[in-house]
Every structure is written in structure tokens, then in C-alpha cells.
Amino acid sequence: MSFDKLLGNDAQEAQRHVPIIEAPERVKAGKSFEVKIRVGEKPHPYTFPHHIFSILVFLEVENRPPLLVLRYDPFPPLVEPRFSFFLSLDTTSVLHAVASCNIHGIWEGEKKIEVI
Numbered sequence: 858m859s860f861d862k863l864l865g866n867d868a869q870e871a872q873r874h875v876p877i878i879e880a881p882e883r884v885k886a887g888k889s890f891e892v893k894i895r896v897g898e899k900p901h902p903y904t905f906p907h908h909i910f911s912i913l914v915f916l917e918v919e920n921r922p923p924l925l926v927l928r929y930d931p932f933p934p935l936v937e938p939r940f941s942f943f944l945s946l947d948t949t950s951v952l953h954a955v956a957s958c959n960i961h962g963i964w965e966g967e968k969k970i971e972v973i
């Protein structure tokens with residue numbers, strides 16, 4: 858999956874915008890595990906003037922179209938742009954998190970999770 862035409866490309870802004878996906882590198886088939894997602898190595902603001910208004914999580918499995926598995930719409934300034942959820946997989950997959958900033962556009966982070 859590629860969002861090349863939509864993705865931000867400013868290296869400094871990338872530190873505040875590229876979603877970070879924390880999940881195990883390897884999991885057992887069908888066994889639930891936790892996935893944590895936050896926006897940026899440096900925390901992104903969540904104020905009315907500058908905030909993340911949507912984080913979409915896609916699951917990409919080889920030879921299949923990416924599947925939207927979760928949508929998170931934090932309400933600034935009350936809700937931070939970070940969350941966790943539980944997932945179970947049967948096949949090695951790539952998780953994609955796509956964050957939308959009201960000022961700096963769309964940013965993508967990804968993580969491959971191997972199923973053993």
C-alpha cells in the first residue's frame with residue numbers, strides 16, 4: 858500500500874507526525890496480542906488549532922487488498938492521539954497506521970508482524 862502522493866515529507870515534522878506502532882515482532886497464530894499506536898516520536902499537539910483528527914489502521918496481508926480494521930478520531934484538546942487495541946492474526950501481515958493532522962497533512966507508519 859502506498860500513500861506517497863499524500864504523505865508528508867518534512868524530516869523535522871516527521872518526528873511529530875509519523876505514527877509509531879508498538880506490537881510484537883512475532884506472534885502465535887490466532888493468539889490475541891496488544892497493539893499500541895501513538896503519533897510521533899515527539900508527542901504531537903492536541904489543541905484545537907493544531908491536532909490529529911483521525912488515525913486509520915489498515916491490515917495488509919499478502920495478495921489481498923488492505924483492510925481497514927480500526928478508525929480512531931480523537932477529540933482535541935480532551936483526547937490524546939494515542940490508543941491501544943487487541944488483535945489476533947492467522948497470517949504474517951503488515952499493519953499501517955495513517956494519521957491526519959489538520960495542518961501538516963497525512964502521515965503513515967507501518968510494522969510487519971510475523972505469525973509463527
Ligand SMILES: [Fe+2]
Pocket residue numbers: 874901907908958959960961
Ligand atoms: Fe501537525
